[in-house]
Amino acid sequence: MADSLVSIVIPAYNVANYIARCVESLEQQTYSNYEVIFVNDGSTDNTQKLLEEIVAKDKRYRLINQKNKGLSGARNTGIDEATGKYIYFLDPDDWIAPELIEMCVDYLEEKQVDMVFFDFYLAQSSTEYKKQEWFSDRPDGLYTPDEALTALFDCRFGNYAWSSLAKLDLFKNNGIYFPEGRTYEDLGTTYRLLGNSQKIGYLDKHLYYYYQNNMNSITKTWKYQDYLDTKLNLEEIATYIAENYPAVSHRLINLELNMLFLFLDQSYGSKYTASLINEIDQRFYETNGKINKKNKVKYLLLKTRLYFLIKKLRGQVKSGSVN
Known part of the structure; x- marks a missing residue:
């Protein structure tokens, strides 16, 4: 088994109700050579006190308290403080399988x-x-950068910081940080990580537990600013890909449509619904890209008025106020 140091970054903001379960999953890891960097991002609940108690019990744990900078700012602090060969981002309301770190490090070093x-x-x-x-x-x-970017744009890989473990140098040598002041910040980093890699691996194992019932999570509420932030992220992605990987530029349309359909679901019944439908129409009318089957089916359902009916039956949309 490999023994390289892994830096685990856990951004924490008002997660007093969840952090114990997350830490318990760390204590159960079959891989022991790791450091944990807790970044308390200006919590106003009992989070700081709980983290102080947690770090006092294990010399591998460190706590950094800072004024609130948002998820990106907290993760970026972790990048700067990390000392390991590898880095992993774990959200505090989620938890991981006991073998996650060991399996990923072994894979990174063997492959x-x-x-x-x-x-x-x-x-x-x-x-x-x-x-x-x-x-x-x-x-x-194994995937080349071109293949991995294609998988990302075709929505076969997800834009989640916690769904991969990487070399710390991949971030530091390429100046890769999470964009501060934006939501959907993972969208602004994953493509750069793939584009600056020599080789990427996919391990077909379920190793992460993504908790769905934290209603304080930014992914549970939607604001129009989310759309504006995502639009900016997508513009930056398009520019980067055109300059560095032009052969896969036509694939980006699927990621754009995937995000537009996501926002359409989340904004259902609001004043933004019609404008999002119009933008989806525009993408289909103007694109020269290769739209995948999944997005074509969604669009067909949307145009035949079955889209929201099916979503309602599945409990995937609900009317509500959107900011």
Whole structure:
């Protein structure tokens, strides 16, 4: 088994109700050579006190308290403070399988890749979870940057910081940080990590538990600013890909449509619904890209007025106020 140091960064903001479960999953890791950097991002609940108690029990744990900078700012502090060969970002309301760190480090070193992705569960509780069905058709194995970017744009890889473990130098040598002041910050970094890698791996194992019941999570509420932030992220991605990987530029349309449909679901019944539908129309009318089957089916349902009916029956949309 490899013994390289892994830096685990945990941004924490008002997670007093969840952090114990997250830390318990760290204590159960089969890999022991890691440091944990807790970044308390200006919490106003009992989070800081709990973290102080936690770090006092294990010399591998460190706590950094800072004024609130948002998720990106907290993760960026972790990047600057990390001292390991590898880095991993763990969200404090989620938890990980006991073998996650060991399996990923072994894979990184045996396959000589710069980063490795893995699969995850959608969790309702510690005992109630299921395999995610959002992403599919991503074979276990090695990917070139072109292949990995294609998988990302085709929505076969997800834009989640916690769904991969990477070399710390991949961030530091390329000046890669999470964009501060934006939501959907993972969207602004994953493509750069892939683009600056020599080789990427995908491990077909479910190693992460993505908790779905934290209603304070930014992914549970939607604001129009989310759309504006995502639009800026996508513009930056398009520029980077055109300059560095032009052969896969036509694939970006699928990621754009995936985000637009996501926002359409989240903004259902608001004043933004019509404008999002119009933008989806525009993408289909103007694109020269290769739209995948999944997005074509969604669009067909949207134009035949079946889209929201199906979403309602599945409980995937609900009317509500959107800011």
